[in-house]
Amino acid sequence: MYRRLLRRLLSQGGGSVFSHELSQMAGNTAAQVRRDLMAVGALGSPAKGYDAEELMERIGGFLDGVGGQKVALVGIGNLGRAIMAYFTGLRQLLEVTAAFDNNEAKTDRVINGVRTYHTRDIEEVVRREKIAVGILTVPVDAAQSAADALVRAGVGGILNFAPVVLKTPETVFVEDMDMMVALEKVAYFARNGG
Amino acid sequence: MYRRLLRRLLSQGGGSVFSHELSQMAGNTAAQVRRDLMAVGALGSPAKGYDAEELMERIGGFLDGVGGQKVALVGIGNLGRAIMAYFTGLRQLLEVTAAFDNNEAKTDRVINGVRTYHTRDIEEVVRREKIAVGILTVPVDAAQSAADALVRAGVGGILNFAPVVLKTPETVFVEDMDMMVALEKVAYFARNGG
DNA sequence: TGTTGTGAATCTCTTCACAGCT
DNA sequence: AGCTGTGAAGAGATTCACAACA
Numbered sequence: 001m002y003r004r005l006l007r008r009l010l011s012q013g014g015g016s017v018f019s020h021e022l023s024q025m026a027g028n029t030a031a032q033v034r035r036d037l038m039a040v041g042a043l044g045s046p047a048k049g050y051d052a053e054e055l056m057e058r059i060g061g062f063l064d065g066v067g068g069q070k071v072a073l074v075g076i077g078n079l080g081r082a083i084m085a086y087f088t089g090l091r092q093l094l095e096v097t098a099a100f101d102n103n104e105a106k107t108d109r110v111i112n113g114v115r116t117y118h119t120r121d122i123e124e125v126v127r128r129e130k131i132a133v134g135i136l137t138v139p140v141d142a143a144q145s146a147a148d149a150l151v152r153a154g155v156g157g158i159l160n161f162a163p164v165v166l167k168t169p170e171t172v173f174v175e176d177m178d179m180m181v182a183l184e185k186v187a188y189f190a191r192n193g194g
Numbered sequence: 195m196y197r198r199l200l201r202r203l204l205s206q207g208g209g210s211v212f213s214h215e216l217s218q219m220a221g222n223t224a225a226q227v228r229r230d231l232m233a234v235g236a237l238g239s240p241a242k243g244y245d246a247e248e249l250m251e252r253i254g255g256f257l258d259g260v261g262g263q264k265v266a267l268v269g270i271g272n273l274g275r276a277i278m279a280y281f282t283g284l285r286q287l288l289e290v291t292a293a294f295d296n297n298e299a300k301t302d303r304v305i306n307g308v309r310t311y312h313t314r315d316i317e318e319v320v321r322r323e324k325i326a327v328g329i330l331t332v333p334v335d336a337a338q339s340a341a342d343a344l345v346r347a348g349v350g351g352i353l354n355f356a357p358v359v360l361k362t363p364e365t366v367f368v369e370d371m372d373m374m375v376a377l378e379k380v381a382y383f384a385r386n387g388g
Numbered sequence: 389t390g391t392t393g394t395g396a397a398t399c400t401c402t403t404c405a406c407a408g409c410t
Numbered sequence: 411a412g413c414t415g416t417g418a419a420g421a422g423a424t425t426c427a428c429a430a431c432a
Contacts, residue, residue, distance in 0.1 A: 018414090038416080082276055083373060157383055175383075
C-alpha cells in the first residue's frame with residue numbers, strides 16, 4: 001500500500017515525505033508508519049523525512065523476491081475476468097500467465113493476454129510453467145478440487161475468492177477474500193456505528 | 195462464516211456440534227470457537243455441544259438488525275456484475291437494490307434483477323430508497339467522488355474494491371477489499387513460507 | 389469421561405514518549 | 411524546532427487450563 005502511495009507521490013513530483021504525511025495518505029498514525037518502515041529496513045532523516053525513491057526500493061527488496069513470480073487463475077467467470085483485466089500489465093513482477101476453466105468454450109484461447117486451458121490440465125501446466133501462486137475464482141463446489149490440483153502442482157500460495165474454508169497442507173499459504181463476509185461486516189458496522 | 199458452516203451442517207442433517215468440530219470446519223481452534231460463540235450469547239451443553247438451529251438464530255440476532263438492509267453498487271464493470279450475480283438472491287436481508295454507472299449504455303436497465311441508474315443520481319436514489327450500504331467497484335479515479343456521493347446520501351458503510359484510501363467522515367465505516375495487496379501478500383508468503 | 393464457559397496467562401499489535409539528531 | 415528510531419507501556423486477541431457439569 002505504501003508503494004502505491006509513493007508511486008503517486010513521485011508522479012506528482014514529491015521527492016521525500018515525513019511519516020505524518022504518509023500516515024495522512026494511508027489512513028494511519030505516524031507511529032505506525034515508522035514501525036512499518038523500520039520493518040523493511042528503511043531509514044529517514046529528521047530533516048527531510050524519507051526519500052521516496054529509496055523507500056520504494058526498500059519495500060521492493062522486502063516484498064519482491066529476486067525474480068518475478070507467475071500466477072495462475074482458475075475460474076474464468078465475471079470475477080475471474082475482472083481480476084485478469086485488473087492485474088494485467090500492472091506489475092511485471094507478478095504476472096498472470098495461465099487461466100483455467102472447465103467450460104470448453106473458454107479454453108484454448110487468449111483472454112486479456114492470458115492463455116486459457118481446461119481445468120484438467122492445471123497440474124501439468126502449472127508445474128511446467130513453474131507457477132507459484134494460484135487465484136481461485138470458481139464456484140464453491142469446484143473450489144476444493146481446484147485447490148487440490150494447484151497444491152499437487154506445487155504452488156506456494158492461493159488467493160481464494162470462493163466462500164469455503166479450503167483444506168490444504170500448512171506449507172501452502174491461503175488468503176481468503178470472502179465478499180459475503182465482508183459485506184455482512186460492513187452492513188453490521190453501518191448499523192452499529194463503526 | 196459460522197453461519198455458512200452451520201447452514202451446510204443442517205442441510206446434511208447434523209443437529210448439534212461440539213466446538214472442536216466447528217473449529218475443524220472453520221480452520222480454527224476450539225477455544226476460539228467458544229469465545230466467538232460467547233460473543234453472540236450462544237450456549238451449548240457439555241453433553242451435546244451447541245444446537246445448530248439455535249446457534250444460527252443467535253448469530254442472526256447479533257449480525258442482522260431488526261429488518262433487512264438495502265445495498266447500492268457503484269460501477270457496473272466485470273467486477274460489479276460478478277458481485278451482483280454473487281449476492282443476488284443469496285440473502286434476503288442484504289439486498290442489492292440499485293446499481294450505478296456513468297456509462298449511459300448501462301443505465302436505466304435491469305441487470306441481474308437490479309435496477310441501474312446513472313452515477314449522477316446516486317444521491318437522490320440512495321436517499322429515496324433508504325439504502326444503508328454501498329459497494330464501490332469503480333476505477334480508482336472515480337472512487338473518491340462516488341464515495342462522496344454515497345456519504346452525502348447518508349450510507350453508513352462502504353465496501354471498497356478500488357485501490358485507494360477513501361477519505362470519509364469517521365461516522366462511515368469503510369472496509370477495503372484490496373486485491374492487489376492481497377495478491378502481493380500471497381506471493382510474499384508463497385515464497386517466504388507461510 | 390468429555391465438553392462447556394471463562395478467568396488468567398500469553399502473545400501480538402498499536403500507541404506513547406522521548407533521547408538523539410539535523 | 412521538529413523529526414526519526416525505538417524502548418516501554420498499553421490494548422487487543424488468542425490460547426491455556428480448569429472448575430462445573432451432564
